[in-house]
Each structure stands twice: as structure tokens, then as C-alpha cells.
């Protein structure tokens with residue numbers, strides 16, 4: 379199927395009457411996913427959004443429930459957001475990140491109803507990346523600029539139009555309902571050419587990385603590798619696969635609500651015990667945890683690397699920590715098993 | 718989909734000052750209905766997130782035993798926001814309890830075995846649950862000898878005086894209490910847990926050791942247990958990493974790839990030997 383770029387706003391306007399529609403919108407010098415009221419608000423050529431798409435499913439701050447408590451009992455109300463949504467213009471790396479987060483919010487014992495209800499009610503329409511940025515390294519971590527994992531529909535930008543490739547049944551249905559025209563052989567050839575020409579020039583060699591992390595927890599390399607890092611946590615807030623959070627009360631006396639907020643393993647208070655003891659007391663342990671979590675623990679638990687190579691942490695670190703360099707550095711380090 | 722974030726409202730019916738320094742209070746919470754009680758089925762070693770509405774929630778080991786119907790007990794040290802709010806709470810107030818969470822002591826594996834319980838300071842909470850569970854007349858026959866070695870800095874800091882007095886007299890359990898330095902009128906032992914454990918020298922034949930306490934106590938008792946011949950598979954510990962969600966999602970409590978809240982808090986020494994020392 380194919381849709382011309384000119385038709386996109388009216389297509390989105392039609393969607394808006396049936397769904398909450400989210401798309402990248404311009405905010406100063408960058409783009410962010412926001413709910414749109416008009417199809418013309420969507421900015422589809424702005425590259426990757428500043429914040430990852432996870433915030434639609436796992437907002438930075440979200441009410442879990444409200445309560446009203448007396449000495450007789452407690453009245454709890456937990457509104458779970460089950461509105462139908464379409465997220466339009468998701469990049470493949472962000473879509474993949476959601477499939478990784480699914481493992482966390484739907485684990486072997488517990489289901490998170492807030493995240494999962496939103497996931498189940500959302501259709502993801504992706505746009506492939508014709509010109510990946512210099513910080514992108516998706517192809518080094520099992521992704522790619524036209525990877526369809528996690529998407530329902532993939533759009534391939536062929537200049538004046540998007541070639542529409544259905545990925546899931548949900549996506550196919552949406553495309554059929556929209557009445558997109560059939561793609562000609564020439565259109566399909568153009569899409570294939572675009573895909574072939576999109577090159578992720580940056581390649582991070584991850585061969586043997588996991589095997590190294592399996593044995594180097596006590597390696598002196600960790601003393602050195604974190605040194606530049608300020609522990610500001612920016613990389614964790616902007617990372618599409620980071621999922622740490624805190625739970626706090628926002629209340630006047632006994633009426634209020636319980637709220638969850640993004641938190642970060644980069645912060646010392648994150649793990650500080652009530653006793654004063656802290657298992658990750660310095661930045662060394664905290665930086666090590668971030669790397670270990672993404673490239674070892676997540677792999678042990680779910681058989682996937684918890685990094686999609688989006689490059690947000692590289693672009694936004696105030697001291698230019700580059701995770702690609704860190705990984706290469708680690709790969710070269712000697713194995714060390716004991717403390 | 719069951720919402721794991723919603724607490725069960727319970728009534729705080731007793732706020733009891735447990736220790737002489739007043740820093741530990743034991744709270745007895747009552748279910749508001751029989752249905753609520755049925756929905757909360759737990760085992761010794763599990764914990765719950767207890768919330769003071771308006772202040773927040775914090776994880777505490779369940780100190781009561783499933784063999785004690787009708788209520789839950791928690792013994793709480795005053796260290797921060799939630800624990801202080803609990804300490805100040807009037808009887809009759811509604812609090813929230815989210816759980817039970819985590820795994821539990823392997824009481825099935827203990828069957829037919831001798832069980833040595835070693836506790837230091839106020840970390841005795843879930844050990845009280847465990848001992849009470851095994852001592853229940855319906856269950857006592859399932860286990861061999863039960864030995865409890867329990868120490869605190871001074872007699873006033875020992876928890877659960879009533880239970881200790883009863884255990885003292887009971888033929889079903891061998892209770893050894895110890896304090897750090899001698900005081901008048903004390904009839905138990907004097908000395909640190911590692912030394913007392915070495916003196917008592919519980920046999921490791923066909924036995925499990927369960928140990929909870931401050932990190933230094935654990936550190937120095939471990940070699941004693943090894944010397945007594947307890948293999949790492951039969952030394953059981955409970956970890957207390959800082960927690961929030963209790964369900965393996967908020968990322969806070971991990972030790973290596975394991976989440977203490979979801980995969981623990983109870984681990985064998987053998988399991989911990991495979992993990993980094995981040996606890």
C-alpha cells in the first residue's frame with residue numbers, strides 16, 4: 379500500500395475521531411511525542427524524539443490510585459487508562475524498546491495493569507530511518523533502521539509518499555480501513571532501494587561482550603570507566619529501555635493519591651538502606667550496574683540486550699560519555715572473577 | 718488483571734513499644750473482613766509493603782505466623798518517614814498492606830531435618846514467624862530438633878519477650894539468648910553471636926541453618942557455620958535491599974540479575990555465592 383505525504387494530515391484527522399493519536403511534535407529545537415488534536419501538528423521528518431516513546435505507556439509521573447481513608451476503611455480508586463491509542467511515527471528502535479519493557483511489566487509473577495492496558499490498546503505505526511544519525515547503532519544490538527519488531531505498520535519514506543508495510547493484523551486492519559492505494563511495483567522497488575541505501579555507519583562490536591561481563595564484575599576497569607560520569611541520571615531518563623521508578627504519596631492528611639515517578643539507578647539514594655548501608659555506595663558501582671543491567675542481567679533474564687542503540691544517552695550526556703566507547707573498552711578488559 | 722499496587726486496608730489494633738530504647742514498635746493489624754483475610758495467604762519469610770496513607774509505603778518482614786489467624790504483626794525500627802509515622806500512629810487507624818511479597822523459608826525442605834535459627838538484633842522478625850510456624854502442634858512433628866540462638870546488645874533490646882519466656886520453658890525448642898555485655902539479673906549467655914554459636918556448636922548433620930542479622934554478625938558467623946560443617950546449600954539467609962515496588966519492576970533491589978523482592982528475599986548461601994556482593 380502507499381499513501382502520499384499530502385494525505386497524512388487528513389488520515390491523522392480521521393484517526394483522531396476514533397483514537398487518541400500521538401505523534402512527534404515540535405518543541406523548540408527538538409521533537410517530543412504528544413497527543414495531537416490536528417493532523418498538521420505531526421512532525422514526521424524530525425528524526426528521533428528527545429524523549430523515548432516509553433513515556434506514553436509508562437509516564438514520567440503517573441497516579442496509581444487515589445484514596446480516601448477514615449477509621450472505618452479506605453476507599454481506593456485506580457483508574458486504568460484503556461482508551462484506544464495510535465502512536466504515529468515511531469522509530470524502529472523505540473518500538474523494539476517496548477518489546478523489551480514488556481518483559482519487565484509482565485514478568486514471571488506480576489502484571490502491571492497501567493502499562494499493559496495501554497500496550498494492549500495501542501497501535502504502533504513506525505517510520506523507517508532513511509538517514510540514521512551518527513549516534514545510531516541499532517544494527518549492533520539486533521535492530522535496524524527498518525526493523526519491524528514491535529510495530530503494527532511500517533512506513534517507508536520514498537520522497538513524496540510512504541510505502542505502507544503491514545506488520546501485524548492490527549496494523550493491516552488499520553491500513554485497510556484507511557483505504558490506502560495499492561503500491562505499484564515501482565513504489566515497492568523505490569522502498570527497497572531506500573532500505574538498501576540507509577546505512578547505519580556506526581558499528582559497535584559486541585562479540586564476546588556478554589562473556590566478558592559474566593566474569594569481570596570485580597575487574598579494576600570499573601574503577602576507571604565511570605570516572606567522567608557525573609551521576610546526573612540524564613542518560614537513564616532519556617533511555618527507552620530504562621524502567622526504574624519510585625512510588626510516593628501526594629496527599630493532604632488521608633486524602634490523596636499514590637504516584638509513581640521515574641527514578642534512576644544513577645542516584646545514591648536509590649539503593650540507600652534505612653540503616654545507612656548502601657550496596658551501591660559510589661558512582662563506580664552505580665555505573666557498573668547500568669552497564670551490567672543492560673548487557674548482562676537483562677540478557678540472563680530475558681535473552682535480549684536492553685539497549686536498542688538509539689544514541690540518546692550519547693547525544694545528551696553533559697560530559698560526553700559514549701556508551702559505544704565504554705563497551706569497546708570493556709570488551710578489551712581482562713577477566714577477573716574474585717573481589 | 719490483578720492490580721499489584723493496591724493495598725489491603727487493615728486496622729492497626731495495637732501499637733506496642735517492643736524495646737527499652739523505644740526504637741522498635743510491634744504493630745498488630747486486623748483484617749477488615751473474612752474475605753480480606755482469605756485473600757492474604759502467606760508463609761514465614763515473606764514480607765509486605767505497609768503504607769501509612771499520606772506518607773508512603775515501606776517493606777517489612779511479616780513477624781506473625783500463618784498459624785496465628787486473624788491478624789498480621791510487624792516489628793518496625795524507627796528510621797525514616799514511614800516507620801516514624803507508624804510509630805506515632807493511634808490504635809484504630811487504617812493502614813494499608815500490600816502483599817504477601819517475595820519467597821519464603823523452605824519449610825518443606827526442613828521436614829525431617831534439624832533446624833538452627835540464628836538471629837541478631839531486630840532482624841528477628843521473620844524468624845519469629847518461622848519458629849512459631851514450626852512449633853505449632855500440627856507441625857512440630859514434621860521437624861527434628863529446633864535450636865534458636867538469638868542475641869541483642871542488651872536484654873532490653875530483645876524482641877518478643879513473651880514468646881522467649883514460653884520457648885524457654887518448652888521442651889519443643891532449645892532457646893539460647895545472649896547479650897553483648899553482662900548485666901545484673903541476666904541468666905542467659907554473654908557474648909557475640911559468632912562466639913556463642915561456636916560454643917553451642919549445633920550439629921550440621923541433617924540440619925539447616927537460617928541466619929538473619931546485621932552485616933557484621935553475618936560476616937563473622939558464616940565461618941563458624943562453615944567450620945561446623947554446614948554446606949552453603951543448607952545455610953539460608955534473608956536479604957534487605959532497599960525496595961519500593963516489591964514486584965520486580967522498579968529496578969531498585971537487584972543483586973546481579975536477581976531482584977531481592979521477587980526472586981528473594983530468602984536465598985541460600987550457595988545462591989548468593991553466585992551473585993555479586995551488592996547487598
Ligand SMILES: Cc1cc2nc3c(=O)[nH]c(=O)nc-3n(C[C@H](O)[C@H](O)[C@H](O)COP(=O)(O)OP(=O)(O)OC[C@H]3O[C@@H](n4cnc5c(N)ncnc54)[C@H](O)[C@@H]3O)c2cc1C
Pocket residue numbers: 647650651652653654764774775776777778779791792793794795796797798799800801842843956957958959960982
Ligand atoms: C524484605 C525486607 C524486610 C524488612 N523487614 C523489616 C522489619 O521487619 N522491620 C524493620 O524495622 N525494617 C525492615 N526492613 C527495612 C525497612 O524496609 C526500612 O527501614 C524502611 O523502608 C524505612 O522506611 P522509612 O520510610 O521509614 O524510611 P525512609 O524515609 O525511606 O528513610 C530511610 C533512610 O533513608 C535515608 N534517606 C531517605 N530519603 C532520604 C533523603 N531524601 N535524603 C537523605 N537521606 C534519605 C535516610 O538515611 C533514612 O534514615 C525490611 C526491608 C526489606 C527490604
Ligand code: SF4
Pocket residue numbers: 606607608609610611612613614644694695696697698699
Ligand atoms: S548522562 Fe552522562 S554524566 Fe549523566 S549519569 Fe549518564 S553517563 Fe553519567
Ligand code: SF4
Pocket residue numbers: 613616617618619620672684685686687688689690691692701
Ligand atoms: S543505553 Fe543509550 S543507546 Fe542504548 S537504548 Fe539506552 S539511551 Fe539508547
Ligand code: FES
Pocket residue numbers: 959960961962963964965966967968969970971976977978979
Ligand atoms: S523493589 Fe522494585 S524491583 Fe524489587
